[in-house]
Amino acid sequence: MANRVGMEVSVAIGEVVKLANADVIAAYPITPQTHIVEHLAELVANGELDAEFIPVESEHSAMSACLGSAAAGARTFTATAGQGLELMHEVLYIASSMRLPIVMTVANRALSAPLSVWGDHSDAMAVRDTGWIQMFTENGQEVIDNILCAFRIAEDKKVLLPVMVHLDGFHVSHMIEPMLLPELAEVDRFLPPNQYPLPLNPTKPVTMGDFAPPVIYSEAKWAQEVSLRGAREVIDRCWQEFGDSFGRHYSAVEGYHNDAKVLLLTMGSFSETAMTAIDRMRDEGGDVGLVKLRLWRPFPFAEIRKAVKGAEVLIVLDRALSFGGLGPVLSEIRAALYQMEKRPKVVGFVGGLGGRDISVAGFEEIVKRGIEIAHQGSPQEFETFGIRE
Amino acid sequence: MTKPEGELTWRDIEIGSIVTEPGNARQYKTGDWRSQKPTYDFNRCIKCAICQIFCPEGCVNQNDDGYFEADLYYCKGCGICAKECPTGVITMVEEKE
Ligand code: SF4
Ligand code: SF4
Numbered sequence: 001m002a003n004r005v006g007m008e009v010s011v012a013i014g015e016v017v018k019l020a021n022a023d024v025i026a027a028y029p030i031t032p033q034t035h036i037v038e039h040l041a042e043l044v045a046n047g048e049l050d051a052e053f054i055p056v057e058s059e060h061s062a063m064s065a066c067l068g069s070a071a072a073g074a075r076t077f078t079a080t081a082g083q084g085l086e087l088m089h090e091v092l093y094i095a096s097s098m099r100l101p102i103v104m105t106v107a108n109r110a111l112s113a114p115l116s117v118w119g120d121h122s123d124a125m126a127v128r129d130t131g132w133i134q135m136f137t138e139n140g141q142e143v144i145d146n147i148l149c150a151f152r153i154a155e156d157k158k159v160l161l162p163v164m165v166h167l168d169g170f171h172v173s174h175m176i177e178p179m180l181l182p183e184l185a186e187v188d189r190f191l192p193p194n195q196y197p198l199p200l201n202p203t204k205p206v207t208m209g210d211f212a213p214p215v216i217y218s219e220a221k222w223a224q225e226v227s228l229r230g231a232r233e234v235i236d237r238c239w240q241e242f243g244d245s246f247g248r249h250y251s252a253v254e255g256y257h258n259d260a261k262v263l264l265l266t267m268g269s270f271s272e273t274a275m276t277a278i279d280r281m282r283d284e285g286g287d288v289g290l291v292k293l294r295l296w297r298p299f300p301f302a303e304i305r306k307a308v309k310g311a312e313v314l315i316v317l318d319r320a321l322s323f324g325g326l327g328p329v330l331s332e333i334r335a336a337l338y339q340m341e342k343r344p345k346v347v348g349f350v351g352g353l354g355g356r357d358i359s360v361a362g363f364e365e366i367v368k369r370g371i372e373i374a375h376q377g378s379p380q381e382f383e384t385f386g387i388r389e
Numbered sequence: 390m391t392k393p394e395g396e397l398t399w400r401d402i403e404i405g406s407i408v409t410e411p412g413n414a415r416q417y418k419t420g421d422w423r424s425q426k427p428t429y430d431f432n433r434c435i436k437c438a439i440c441q442i443f444c445p446e447g448c449v450n451q452n453d454d455g456y457f458e459a460d461l462y463y464c465k466g467c468g469i470c471a472k473e474c475p476t477g478v479i480t481m482v483e484e485k486e
């Protein structure tokens with residue numbers, strides 16, 4: 001039986017990484033991820049978790065140490081946020097290209113300048129194309145459940161790719177929430193030991209991270225793309241089996257009254273506020289619903305098309321700007337729906353930047369304005385929410 | 390290597406492009422990069438091995454007469470050996486092929 005606990009989500013992350021029996025944690029502290037690695041450092045220091053904790057001098061080094069650790073076949077965990085994720089950037093590509101099953105939680109944080117330690121999705125969007133499996137979570141329970149799933153997916157022999165579990169900085173990372181923390185025996189049943197097939201081993205030498213001239217680079221990259229797409233099957237099966245074992249169900253795209261004519265699309269913790277707003281609007285007779293995008297990479301094209309197929313208006317909220325372009329989620333959704341014969345009008349908003357809240361009333365306003373734009377158009381490619389004129 | 394690189398498909402590549410056959414860099418013909426090659430006037434050679442030590446490619450070997458000579462399969466033609474040779478044995482000449 002699971003233990004019902006009330007604790008800070010960051011601390012619960014440390015506890016679940018302990019339950020997963022990670023071998024190596026290499027991390028550098030950065031707000032709002034700090035409590036995660038502090039708690040893990042404590043668990044290792046007082047002997048509760050038998051792991052190597054490598055206190056590195058930067059996030060670039062953190063991810064580099066994770067490469068070595070995962071290459072040696074160790075179960076490897078790290079966490080970062082905002083600027084830290086950016087400092088890791090080039091190494092992120094190497095982790096996925098070398099097919100190293102590293103699990104990382106990102107306590108999503110805005111990017112400087114001006115300096116902001118608060119949450120939005122700018123950091124996640126900046127690493128969109130790094131080849132990692134990426135999923136978004138709404139609350140503490142979803143985070144810890146998906147960390148267990150992340151280890152299992154990453155280390156699956158058919159996948160062997162790193163996984164990022166995104167949680168909103170402060171909005172989730174620093175909340176004290178009631179959560180069900182599984183028992184060790186349950187985790188052991190769900191999560192098989194990590195068996196990296198070609199680890200660094202002096203008795204059977206291999207070369208990792210070698211170079212590829214033009215004659216072979218394209219084939220190497222395509223093999224990587226095929227592996228990321230192919231991971232979908234394993235991800236879905238993992239969520240299915242997690243649901244069977246623990247009774248909590250996850251999928252790439254999750255609908256909430258998504259048979260409605262007007263749909264909102266959100267990612268991360270704002271989905272919870274949006275659900276409350278949807279409830280209120282439905283109570284007043286509104287035909288509105290919500291689509292929550294959990295799996296960001298590999299992008300669930302077919303499920304998105306299916307989730308919105310009956311809708312007339314789809315309002316997409318981005319918590320990041322793609323300077324000079326559309327919101328990253330908006331452009332992806334538009335592209336996904338383009339080939340549908342009958343598709344909803346897709347309206348985009350950017351809001352909730354740098355820790356700015358969007359309240360229930362705020363989501364109601366977004367939906368109202370979204371419907372207006374869908375019918376009358378807008379002078380802009382997308383609109384912002386809550387920015388003072 | 391089982392197949393030459395140019396014949397491998399994406400399906401043939403190990404996970405993460407890992408190379409499982411140790412030492413196969415030996416097959417890589419870096420001599421293709423060369424635009425100049427070293428030529429030798431061994432009459433002046435004192436067999437000091439400085440050219441061998443300085444060669445960044447590690448491709449200078451002793452021949453049957455004990456003279457030090459570049460293996461042109463690997464020699465990149467950088468000219469370092471010619472520059473370092475204390476007695477002026479080595480002259481770099483334009484690669485004609
Ligand atoms: S030219 Fe350069 S690579 Fe060739 S033998 Fe001399 S030092 Fe070595
Ligand atoms: S450096 Fe010159 S003298 Fe010395 S071994 Fe090489 S070719 Fe001969």
